[in-house]
Amino acid sequence: QAKNAGRGLFSFFSDEMNRLAQERRTLETALRDALKNQELHLHYQPQIELASGQLYGVEALARWTHPELGPISPARFIPLAEECGLIADIGRWALGEACRQLAQWRTQGLRVPSVSVNLSPSSFHDLDLPDMVAQTLQRNALLPQDLTLELTESILLDTNPSTMKTIEAVHAHGVRLSMDDFGTGYSSLSYLRRLPVSELKLDRSFVADLEHNESARALSNAILGIGQSLHLTVVAEGVETLAQRSMLGMQGYPVAQGFLFAHPLAPSELTEWLLQQGQTTTEVEKVGHSSK
Numbered sequence: 001q002a003k004n005a006g007r008g009l010f011s012f013f014s015d016e017m018n019r020l021a022q023e024r025r026t027l028e029t030a031l032r033d034a035l036k037n038q039e040l041h042l043h044y045q046p047q048i049e050l051a052s053g054q055l056y057g058v059e060a061l062a063r064w065t066h067p068e069l070g071p072i073s074p075a076r077f078i079p080l081a082e083e084c085g086l087i088a089d090i091g092r093w094a095l096g097e098a099c100r101q102l103a104q105w106r107t108q109g110l111r112v113p114s115v116s117v118n119l120s121p122s123s124f125h126d127l128d129l130p131d132m133v134a135q136t137l138q139r140n141a142l143l144p145q146d147l148t149l150e151l152t153e154s155i156l157l158d159t160n161p162s163t164m165k166t167i168e169a170v171h172a173h174g175v176r177l178s179m180d181d182f183g184t185g186y187s188s189l190s191y192l193r194r195l196p197v198s199e200l201k202l203d204r205s206f207v208a209d210l211e212h213n214e215s216a217r218a219l220s221n222a223i224l225g226i227g228q229s230l231h232l233t234v235v236a237e238g239v240e241t242l243a244q245r246s247m248l249g250m251q252g253y254p255v256a257q258g259f260l261f262a263h264p265l266a267p268s269e270l271t272e273w274l275l276q277q278g279q280t281t282t283e284v285e286k287v288g289h290s291s292k
């Protein structure tokens, strides 16, 4: 009987594994089609300068709505894209699309200082990335400082010999690099001397615990200190409450993003938001004059 039960359990697991493998294949095919059929979109989340309330930049975040399955989270399809070799295509697409959109907002007289694009480590394997970035900027009449590339600490586990070269070439061109989800991944800080990043993003797990947890407060303060002493801009992620915002403000955080300010927004929604905030080029000129 025990033998039968064992077999039952085994066939349960193998059925389940088959089902998962099948589901994965289906999703993989769907993702390939999504790229071709333009089912992928970018939403943009504002990043706010805490002292002035001015817009610092926007982060582009990929969205996928499958015609039958509905919205699928990037937490699900980005890892899938990494596994099935589609992530380089998604990276190129996101870069092109984010730069095109930034240029369009500028043409409309809206003030968007820069756009951040998330790239997976394998995008940096591509030695053509620096040229591609330069061409994309040029095609959209943008400057290198209009673009920030976000990478995660997992880039450090990447042993591909092209990675460092590509990162340095992109940096040499004047594009800013940002370390995303800072504080959650790698255990050594020495890499901050080797990687030419100009921005750190405090992971939102620290922000979430700020109000109730002494050590989260100590860590967010320490991370700001590290950033400042290396002349990096530190951006707090995932700010949802006024209490979190004011604690970060008191600690001296220059920039924050999170649902408190705005969710990631579709381009037309961000346009609305910018107009509501008075983030137009003429407004900025006025501010510039009065402060002289």
Ligand code: C2E
Pocket: 045, 060, 061, 062, 063, 073, 074, 075, 078, 090, 091, 094, 118, 119, 120, 150, 180, 181, 204, 237, 238, 239, 240, 257, 258, 259, 260, 264
């Ligand atoms: P991330 O780059 O760290 O992006 C921040 C995530 O936090 C986003 O989730 C955003 O919607 C969410 N978020 C923003 N504010 C708040 C808040 O106040 N509270 C909470 N709870 N969450 C907040 P999203 O859009 O689901 O993206 C998840 C991750 O997927 C991203 O984390 C990024 O690592 C990856 N990802 C998204 N788009 C792309 C892309 O185009 N390329 C690559 N390679 N990765 C991407």
Ligand code: MG
Pocket: 059, 118, 150, 180
């Ligand atoms: Mg990011």
Ligand code: MG
Pocket: 180, 181, 201, 203, 237
């Ligand atoms: Mg992040």
Ligand code: MG
Pocket: 180, 181
């Ligand atoms: Mg993340």
